[in-house]
Amino acid sequence: MRMTVIGTGYLGATHAACMAELGHEVLGVDVDEAKVEALKNGKVPFYEPGLPEVLERNIEAGRLSFTTSYAEAAAFGNVHFIGVGTPQQRGSYAADTRYVEAVIDDLVPQLEGDHLILGKSTVPVGTAGALQERADKLAKPGTTVEIAWNPEFLREGYAVKDTIEPDRIVIGHRAGDSRAEETAREVYATPLSNGTPFIVTDLQTAELVKVSANAFLATKISFINAVSEVCENVGADVTQLADAIGYDDRIGRKFLGAGLGFGGGCLPKDIRAFMARAGEVGADQALTFLREVDAINMRRRQRVVDLSREELGSLIGKRITVLGAAFKPNSDDVRDSPALAVAGQLSLAGAAVRVYDPQGMVNARKIIPDLDYAASLEDALRGAELTILATEWDEFKQMDPVWAGGLVEKQLLIDGRNVLPVADWQQAGWRIWGLGRSTHEVCSTLPTSPVYATSYRQ
Ligand code: UDX
Numbered sequence: 001m002r003m004t005v006i007g008t009g010y011l012g013a014t015h016a017a018c019m020a021e022l023g024h025e026v027l028g029v030d031v032d033e034a035k036v037e038a039l040k041n042g043k044v045p046f047y048e049p050g051l052p053e054v055l056e057r058n059i060e061a062g063r064l065s066f067t068t069s070y071a072e073a074a075a076f077g078n079v080h081f082i083g084v085g086t087p088q089q090r091g092s093y094a095a096d097t098r099y100v101e102a103v104i105d106d107l108v109p110q111l112e113g114d115h116l117i118l119g120k121s122t123v124p125v126g127t128a129g130a131l132q133e134r135a136d137k138l139a140k141p142g143t144t145v146e147i148a149w150n151p152e153f154l155r156e157g158y159a160v161k162d163t164i165e166p167d168r169i170v171i172g173h174r175a176g177d178s179r180a181e182e183t184a185r186e187v188y189a190t191p192l193s194n195g196t197p198f199i200v201t202d203l204q205t206a207e208l209v210k211v212s213a214n215a216f217l218a219t220k221i222s223f224i225n226a227v228s229e230v231c232e233n234v235g236a237d238v239t240q241l242a243d244a245i246g247y248d249d250r251i252g253r254k255f256l257g258a259g260l261g262f263g264g265g266c267l268p269k270d271i272r273a274f275m276a277r278a279g280e281v282g283a284d285q286a287l288t289f290l291r292e293v294d295a296i297n298m299r300r301r302q303r304v305v306d307l308s309r310e311e312l313g314s315l316i317g318k319r320i321t322v323l324g325a326a327f328k329p330n331s332d333d334v335r336d337s338p339a340l341a342v343a344g345q346l347s348l349a350g351a352a353v354r355v356y357d358p359q360g361m362v363n364a365r366k367i368i369p370d371l372d373y374a375a376s377l378e379d380a381l382r383g384a385e386l387t388i389l390a391t392e393w394d395e396f397k398q399m400d401p402v403w404a405g406g407l408v409e410k411q412l413l414i415d416g417r418n419v420l421p422v423a424d425w426q427q428a429g430w431r432i433w434g435l436g437r438s439t440h441e442v443c444s445t446l447p448t449s450p451v452y453a454t455s456y457r458q
Contacts, residue, residue, distance in 0.1 A: 001186055002077030004029055006103050008039055008066065010159065010265070010333070011120060011152055012083030014051060016066075018163035019081075020058035022190050027076045028066040039066045047332035047359040050160040074110035079183055082119045083152070088269040094280075095124050095273035104131050108138040108145055115145045116183050118171075120152040122210050122270055124277040128203040132174065148173040148180035149203050151210035156264065157330030164190075168197040172206020211277075214270040215290060220255040221262050222296040228258040228436025229299070238436030239418045258436045260304060260338040260390055260416040261297040263327035268294070268336045300435065301338050304388060304416055305345045307433060311412060312386055316350035319409070321384040323377070324391025324416075326360035334363040339390030342416070344368050356380035358393050381407040392417040401428035 001024045005016035008030040016028035030036050038045050042056040058064035067073065073080065084099040100121055107117070117135070119128055132147040139145045149172040154162035169188050173180035181200050185192060192198055199209075228238035238258040246253025262268065271290045278287040312318045324339035326332055334340050339357070347353040347368070355364060356374040365373060374380035377395060381387060381404055389396050397419050405411050411430040415422070418434045425432045 003079040004073045004076050005081045007084030014159040017054045020064035021054050026064050029073045036066045036068050048159050070106045078115045080117045086121050093272035094276040104134050108135045111143050117147050118150040125204050125207040149206040170199045170206050170209050172201050172203040211270050211274040215274050218267045218271050219293050222293040224256045224258045226296045231436040259418050261300040263336040263338045265335040301341045304342050318351045319385045320351045320353050321380050321387045322355045323389045323396045325355050325357035325364035329393040332359040334360050384408040385410045387413045390416045392419045401425040
């Protein structure tokens with residue numbers, strides 16, 4: 001099949017490359033010339049494991065190309081995916097859908113024949129219907145344009161796998177005449193032949209599936225983080241508690257990783273946009289609990305700053321090393337990153353903050369240029385009076401506590417992700433705090449959580 005993918009950020013670039021990997025002929029479209037130029041040359045403008053290989057392979061095979069021209073996109077094929085961003089609006093909880101609307105405005109007037117536009121971006125419920133009306137007004141006489149919605153569930157860091165082997169495919173289309181299901185069956189023939197669940201529904205349900213999934217994940221994380229606040233006050237261990245409740249199939253251990261909480265380009269803005277839209281459609285009370293989910297999440301960041309102050313006294317002039325800047329490991333994305341938020345707050349409180357992240361440094365520097373960015377983990381640790389593990393990269397999880405102890409000035413560490421083997425670190429002479437694992441010396445008696453090493457996120 002021939003198809004275009006409009007928007008080449010994390011979502012669009014991955015989708016374009018993976019559709020080509022599935023054997024389709026794909027044209028990626030973006031208004032950003034520098035991004036398109038990089039992609040044409042086989043360079044992914046962000047860090048995503050496995051994606052550069054897929055991109056290069058498919059460019060070389062002649063199945064994948066990129067352009068800034070909507071005219072080219074209109075002539076290329078009859079199926080178009082939208083993968084542009086829907087960030088939070090300034091000064092509001094609502095999502096900003098202007099980029100999605102701009103795609104319709106720029107593409108539709110140039111189309112001829114019968115076209116299907118499949119939205120992948122996360123949008124407030126009702127957006128697809130409004131875009132259909134917009135498209136109907138802009139389409140040339142004799143041209144038909146159908147808008148359907150095909151939400152994307154990929155996780156950064158696992159984007160290639162999640163796109164090629166999704167755990168479900170959802171397609172929402174209008175009532176009556178629609179060719180969306182038939183086309184989606186062709187587009188996703190490979191995953192569907194492997195038994196991937198396929199849910200065909202109306203537009204509103206498809207739009208809501210995505211925000212509901214993210215709201216549930218955010219709620220799960222904030223649930224365990226709320227429990228971790230109680231654990232801290234009574235000397236209980238939230239990681240053992242999560243293991244214990246996670247063995248119940250109905251609960252499950254995934255996304256019960258207590259710590260600094262969630263960030264990134266999706267979960268925080270999606271729960272806010274969901275709340276905003278619920279109010280607009282008259283379900284004001286339905287999602288007010290998401291405010292609490294948001295607040296619990298933000299409190300964890302503050303907790304790490306408070307804990308640092310409790311340990312160091314005044315923060316002014318104290319050398320604090322923050323390990324991590326990306327919002328999660330295997331990503332260079334620093335959007336709403338808990339790690340960077342903590343580093344920024346400590347710096348504002350007067351601490352001399354040094355940050356190290358295996359991939360997120362370039363993006364972090366753009367957001368907070370005046371932090372001290374270390375060249376390596378070793379460089380980051382040297383002379384630290386307090387170390388905070390804020391993003392659970394393997395490089396940090398596998399750090400040798402004896403080696404690290406020889407570099408820092410004070411062997412004091414806050415494990416903001418509860419991923420270090422506490423006993424090993426204590427044996428090496430470290431004083432170590434885990435969020436939700438008590439701030440009194442109880443840590444020293446704790447066995448290592450049996451599943452701490454298996455990632456809770458996958
Ligand atoms: C999320 C959804 O998982 C994905 O389906 C959707 O398409 C986009 O949004 P992503 O933003 O890539 O994906 O990150 P995810 O892996 O969900 O992690 C989100 C945040 O939650 C990270 O900051 C992570 O550190 C945090 N997290 C995750 C926890 O704090 N605890 C956990 O147990 C799991």
